[in-house]
Amino acid sequence: MAAKSEQTRQLVANVALKMFREIGFEKTTMRAIAQEAGVSVGNAYYYFASKDELVQELYIQVQDEHATMAAQALEGVQDLAGRLKAVLHSGIDVMAPYHQFGSDFIATAIRPTSPVNPFGEASTAAREASLAIFRSAVEGSSPAVAKKLRxxxxxxxWLAYMGVALFWVYDRSEGQRRTRKLIDGAAPLVARGLSLAKIPGVSKVFDDVLGLVRRVKEDS
Amino acid sequence: MAAKSEQTRQLVANVALKMFREIGFEKTTMRAIAQEAGVSVGNAYYYFASKDELVQELYIQVQDEHATMAAQALEGVQDLAGRLKAVLHSGIDVMAPYHQFGSDFIATAIRPTSPVNPFGEASTAAREASLAIFRSAVEGSSPAVAKKLRxxxxxxxWLAYMGVALFWVYDRSEGQRRTRKLIDGAAPLVARGLSLAKIPGVSKVFDDVLGLVRRVKEDS
DNA sequence: ACTCATCCTTGAACACGTTCAAAATTCGAT
DNA sequence: ATCGAATTTTGAACGTGTTCAAGGATGAGT
Known part of the structure; x- marks a missing residue:
């Protein structure tokens, strides 16, 4: 049983995530987690260097679940609008139990030094996994997306998805109805907007947008 | 001199803002502010209910300065692209001294309960002022923006500006060169994109986008 | 000058996230 | 079984944002 240590780690993580869900971020103090898990405060810190790292644990788990659910929801859906909806809705579904926790999560995640920062070093794996979902949504769609956009x-x-997540955090409507509405409205619009790439005048603007994106990204 | 009280308030605020600029958010502790200002910790709390409210003080001041500088930079500039650049660049200019402070500010601001939250109740005035800047940029431009978009x-x-501000926070290039590049590239593109509204196929998509925005905004 | 209600100011105290030296436990090697 | 090093666990302690009962200052009405 080399897993004695791993067992404690999991125990702490599970207790923390459960408490995050049930009583929110602020009320879930490190002391409360430790007490509930039956360990000392210092021991929790032996496995997680900060409260933020427990949030990261949650982030990774949510991301994993999203990948699974999205892949399932994408099956048999051909058109881009439908595929976008599938990915976005499944994302919201997975996050749903943590909605009240959302703003604290984002406040944590947005700090460049946070391990949970979606643009940061520490969550490269999670970000890649999330990006892969969108890549699959785009590549598997038919009719195909214009090559130059692909x-x-x-x-x-994915960036837009971050925006949707932000909208979702602030969405106080029951069951986050407004976010669902946004997704259902925006997905077909994005698909239709992209199909305009064939029009010459529009095509040129698209090219310039892509050019700008690349230039800014690479900091040339 | 009914201003004895106001004097203390200003003293605390000024010391706090100066320390935010010079040593950052975290190192500027309430105790340090109080000591530097020569008052007790409790006294600082008599005027500002939380550290966040001191950040709000900063937010309001930055917003004010932006309004002034933007109005000045808009003078004599006719085209939309130029006017957008003027507004965005002056925004970045005003925030520049606080760049290292940026991520902490955003982490604070993004919390729905924070007085600094740009979508929240407490900053209605500041948001309106900021919106007014963009309204003036749009309305004063010639050739005029399509009526249905105006x-x-x-x-x-303004929403896009929030995005630019977010980008700026993460921008580690010297002098935030990349953000400048983004603004210079995006402003003409937005202007050109909007001019496409005349093309029938595009016009329809624009209509739908506006429709969606309105529907989601009003939570119908 | 005195009163008293209102406004200011104080500093000790609280709970929090986090750190760390020390103690306890585990486990491979003998 | 025993030793010793590595791993795991402990709880007191630190600095933080914030609260609050207590006291001090101020000023209008007499």
Whole structure:
């Protein structure tokens, strides 16, 4: 049983996540987690260097679940609008139990030094996994997305997804109805907007947008 | 001199803002502010209910300065792209001294309960002032923006500005060069994109976007 | 000059996240 | 079984934001 240590780690993580869900971020103090898990405060810190790292644990778990659910929801859906909806809705579904926790999570995540920061070093794996979902949504769609857009689109959609998540955090409507409405409205619009790439005048603007994105991204 | 009280308040605020600029958010402890200002900790709390309210003081001041500088930078500039650049660049200019402070500010601001939250109750005035800047940028431009866009555009641009501010916070390039580049590239693109509203196929998509924005906003 | 209600100011105290030296436990090697 | 090093666990202590009962200052009405 080399897993004695891992057992304690999991115990602390599980207790923490459960408390996050049930009583929120602020009321879930490190002392409360330790007490509930039956360990000392210092021991919790032996496994998680900060409260933020417990949030990261949650982030990773949510991300994993999203990947699974999205893959399932994408099955048999061909058109881009439908595929976008599938990915976005499943994302919201997975996050739902943590809605009250959302703003604290984002306040944590937005700090560049936080391990949970979606743009940061520490969550490279989670971000890649999330990006892969959008890549699959784009690549598997038919009719196919214009070739010149195909490369950058997943990243832009992922960025838009961050925006949707932000909207969701602030969404006080019951069951976050408004976010659902936003997704249902925006997904077909994005698909239709992209199909305009064929129009010459529009095509040029698209090119410039992509050019700008690349230039800013690479800090040339 | 009914201003004895106001004097203390200003003293605390000024010391706090100076320390925010010079040593950052975390190192500027309430105890340090009190000591530097020569008052007790409790006294600082008599005027500002929380550290967040001191951040709000900063937010309001930055917003005020932005309004002044933007109005000045808009003088004599006719085209929308130029006017957008003027507003965005002056915004970045005003925030520049607080760049290292940026992420802490945003982490504070993003919390729905925070007085600094740009969407929240407590900063209605500051938000309106900021919106007014964009309204003036849009309304004063010539050639004029398509009539059907004129109503919602300022709000959308303000939202985009929030995005630019977020980008700026993460921008580690010297002098935030990349943000400048983003502004210079995006402003003409937005202007050109909007001019596409004349094309029938595009016009329809624009209509739908506006429709969606209105529907989601009003939570119908 | 005196009163008293209102406004200011104080500093000790609380709960929090986090740290750390020390103690307890585990486990492979003998 | 025993030793010793590595791993795991403990709880007191630190500095933080924040609260609050207590006291001090102020000023209008007499």
């Amino acid at each position: 490369g950058d689109l997943p990243e832009l959609l | 109503g919602d555009l300022p709000e959308l641009l």
